[in-house]
Amino acid sequence: MTSPDAEQGAGAAGGAQAVPEDGTPRPEERLERAVRAAEQALIEYEIAVETFRIEVENFSRLHHQKLGPMYTRLDELDAEIAEAKAARTGDPEDVRKADEARARVMPMPGVEELFNGWMDGDGLFPEAAAMLTDQPVRPPQRVRPSDEARKLYRELARKAHPDLSTDESERARREEFITRVNAAYARGDEPLLRELAAEWAKGPEPEQRGPSPSEELYARLEWLARRKELLALVAKELEDGPIGSMLRMAPDDPDHLLDEIAEQLLAQVAERERELAELVG
Numbered sequence: 001m002t003s004p005d006a007e008q009g010a011g012a013a014g015g016a017q018a019v020p021e022d023g024t025p026r027p028e029e030r031l032e033r034a035v036r037a038a039e040q041a042l043i044e045y046e047i048a049v050e051t052f053r054i055e056v057e058n059f060s061r062l063h064h065q066k067l068g069p070m071y072t073r074l075d076e077l078d079a080e081i082a083e084a085k086a087a088r089t090g091d092p093e094d095v096r097k098a099d100e101a102r103a104r105v106m107p108m109p110g111v112e113e114l115f116n117g118w119m120d121g122d123g124l125f126p127e128a129a130a131m132l133t134d135q136p137v138r139p140p141q142r143v144r145p146s147d148e149a150r151k152l153y154r155e156l157a158r159k160a161h162p163d164l165s166t167d168e169s170e171r172a173r174r175e176e177f178i179t180r181v182n183a184a185y186a187r188g189d190e191p192l193l194r195e196l197a198a199e200w201a202k203g204p205e206p207e208q209r210g211p212s213p214s215e216e217l218y219a220r221l222e223w224l225a226r227r228k229e230l231l232a233l234v235a236k237e238l239e240d241g242p243i244g245s246m247l248r249m250a251p252d253d254p255d256h257l258l259d260e261i262a263e264q265l266l267a268q269v270a271e272r273e274r275e276l277a278e279l280v281g
Helices: 004-009 029-089 092-104 111-115 126-132 147-160 168-186 190-202 214-240 242-249 254-280
Strands: none
Touching: 029 092, 029 147, 029 168, 029 214, 029 242, 029 254, 147 168, 147 190, 168 190, 214 242, 242 254
16 A cells, blocks of 8 residues: 655645735635645545555455364364374373363354354345255455446545535535445446446535635544544554455455465365374374
8 A cells, every 4th residue: 555645745736826905815826725735635545545455355254254264173183183192092191282282273153143144034034045955155355346347446535535525514515425436346347336436427516615714624634634544444454454465465456465375375285184084093
């Protein structure tokens, strides 16, 4: 993720400033330009953070779906190996290790947890039915939205961002709209993003904010600075987390990284199974 700090110095005033008839710039003119530049920089930064958050969320879901069963199998094999060793030696230390290994195995979920997300009023979802009948399961959804979906998302975020308006009712309208945009982007729903773009184009024109008193402009700059600091903390937490770290390892092809990890886990499973077979054989 690229921080937009460098863009904050760029002019984002958006139009010529009114100048008194004697040609002397108004005292607030420079401050207004700074506020608008900071607003645009914050919007770009928010887009970058939200884009990365969605990528982390999608990758985390795919990671759990694809690799979760392998990690669970490894924990189970480790517990069975430790138990087999304890049964063979009878050593109290081996028994203790076996108990610890068994405690690390994920407990079996209850019925409600087991079917949560797998069944609705019409019965089992297709993925669940496929697994129960040994049929191929539909491959996981791609980690990232398409390039066109990314482009549509960024355009909508720039146009409809709530921070572009100080009117409370207009901010509320924009926040509701951006929530739908984020949801569509998280699913990679390009057709819906196109519909939302058309909806915004037909909507009311955002009111242009008139000149503000100097004290209000200073307060606005302070708010923008605090908002960016909070976003920076969110971005750092995402980047430093395990999923964010994995994404940084393979930003262009995270699917391939999962495939590589899956191969390593499968090899570990096979090795544990051989070790267990030797112990119980």
